[in-house]
Amino acid sequence: MLDELFGSKTRAALLGALLETPGESIHLRELVRRSGGSISGVQRELERLEGMGLVHSEAGEGGRREISLVSTHPLAAPLAGLIAAEESAPYVVAAPVQPASSRTLERLNPRARHLVPRIIDIAESYGVLRLALFGSATQVDVTVVPRDLDVSVRFDPNDRRSRADRVFGLRAELAAACEMKVDLLEADAVENPYLLRELDESEVVLYEAPSGDPSEQRNHP
Numbered sequence: 001m002l003d004e005l006f007g008s009k010t011r012a013a014l015l016g017a018l019l020e021t022p023g024e025s026i027h028l029r030e031l032v033r034r035s036g037g038s039i040s041g042v043q044r045e046l047e048r049l050e051g052m053g054l055v056h057s058e059a060g061e062g063g064r065r066e067i068s069l070v071s072t073h074p075l076a077a078p079l080a081g082l083i084a085a086e087e088s089a090p091y092v093v094a095a096p097v098q099p100a101s102s103r104t105l106e107r108l109n110p111r112a113r114h115l116v117p118r119i120i121d122i123a124e125s126y127g128v129l130r131l132a133l134f135g136s137a138t139q140v141d142v143t144v145v146p147r148d149l150d151v152s153v154r155f156d157p158n159d160r161r162s163r164a165d166r167v168f169g170l171r172a173e174l175a176a177a178c179e180m181k182v183d184l185l186e187a188d189a190v191e192n193p194y195l196l197r198e199l200d201e202s203e204v205v206l207y208e209a210p211s212g213d214p215s216e217q218r219n220h221p
Contacts, residue, residue: 010035011045018055018069019080025066028057029124038209040127040159107204109146112137118177119151120206126170127159130187134203148181149174152203154188 013035017026026034032042046067049055054073060066069076105113112133123131135150151174155166167184175182190196 008045010041011049014042014045014049015079018067019076025058025060025068027060028065028067029121031067032124038127038129038156038158039124040156044160104204104206107138107140108133109137109139109144110142112146112149115149115178116206119174122173122177123153123170126166126173127156127161128153128170129156130154130205130208132187132199132203132205134199135183138202138204146180148183149178150183150185152185152187152199154186 014031017031017034028042028046029039031046032039035042046055046057050057052073052075054070054075055067056070057065057067105116108116119133120131130153132152133150134152135148136144136146137149139146153170155163159166167186171182171184174184185195187199190199
């Protein structure tokens, strides 16, 4: 009901998450996880709420964006009452994103497995809807030493950032975090039949989000 009242399921979910812990700040990616929305959709709604003066954001430790409710705002108390009265409240406590399963990790090269949390964390901040590794990073032979990281991604088409900002920014951050060269491939742009075959045979999907309804929960394998 509240998503109809607020005009957006993501907006209702964000307010529910922030009102659940008034006075505390929540990291942007944690808000994305709690709301079940896409990072671009959450960012748009936060901009609207911040423009209203209802939420406040600032750079926290490590430069990460932290968001908190402005409890002194005239609408804060009435909104808290509305959300508390909503019996279904499916957005107050959303299931957290689960890490890549042990079965998924077993399909990766042993030297690449520890990189998975970093890869996912960075990719989510760039509006990636689907991410997979392929090439040497998916060769489970312990004698194979990956010299670079082959990454296949699908970006959120509704993200307002330019393609260049996302591609070059994501590649640079992944290379710095993983300390190796990164070859970034946009899955939807692949036409080479040999490369398509390699992806079919070797890629390991680390996570995939629904691309149709951004309010749906991200699913991890």
